[in-house]
Amino acid sequence: MAFKNSKFKHRNLFQAAKAAVFGIFFAFSQERNLRIDLVVFIVIGCLAKIFRFSLVEMIICFLNWVLIVSLEIVNTVFERLIDKMWGEEFNIEVKHLKDMAAAAVFVLSACLVIITAVIILAKIFHI
Ligand SMILES: Nc1ncnc2c1ncn2[C@@H]1O[C@H](COP(=O)(O)OP(=O)(O)OP(=O)(O)O)[C@@H](O)[C@H]1O
Numbered sequence: 001m002a003f004k005n006s007k008f009k010h011r012n013l014f015q016a017a018k019a020a021v022f023g024i025f026f027a028f029s030q031e032r033n034l035r036i037d038l039v040v041f042i043v044i045g046c047l048a049k050i051f052r053f054s055l056v057e058m059i060i061c062f063l064n065w066v067l068i069v070s071l072e073i074v075n076t077v078f079e080r081l082i083d084k085m086w087g088e089e090f091n092i093e094v095k096h097l098k099d100m101a102a103a104a105v106f107v108l109s110a111c112l113v114i115i116t117a118v119i120i121l122a123k124i125f126h127i
Pocket residue numbers: 033075079087088089090091092094095096098099102
């Protein structure tokens with residue numbers, strides 16, 4: 001493979017993890033939506049406390065939230081690659097690609113809202 005002897009290759013697992021942690025901080029510093037996700041995390045945490053979510057309910061919400069954050073990071077990479085490749089001029093194909101990438105994050109976000117609402121409503125109405 002072309003990159004097998006790259007001078008940028010991680011020497012070990014620790015180096016790879018260090019780069020990934022840097023990537024997380026960098027992504028959060030760059031992307032407003034990721035910072036909004038942090039607020040969402042706090043809000044859901046408060047709701048979980050108020051409505052006494054069970055451990056399983058909390059894990060489900062947390063997993064959904066982690067998926068949103070991961071996909072948002074991938075979406076950010078994707079948007080930047082597209083901007084680098086096509087420039088920032090209006091392009092209908094770019095619009096379609098970016099809209100579809102945004103749709104992936106939107107579907108998961110809607111899922112988190114619905115799951116949280118169902119858990120809370122089930123507790124209110126003792127279902
Ligand atoms: N070059 C372009 N040509 C046409 N439409 C574009 C172009 N760039 C962005 N758009 C439109 O603007 C929207 C926002 O794109 P942008 O790259 O600014 O992402 P963003 O504001 O970070 O959005 P997101 O909230 O999805 O991360 C896209 O979903 C797309 O509809």
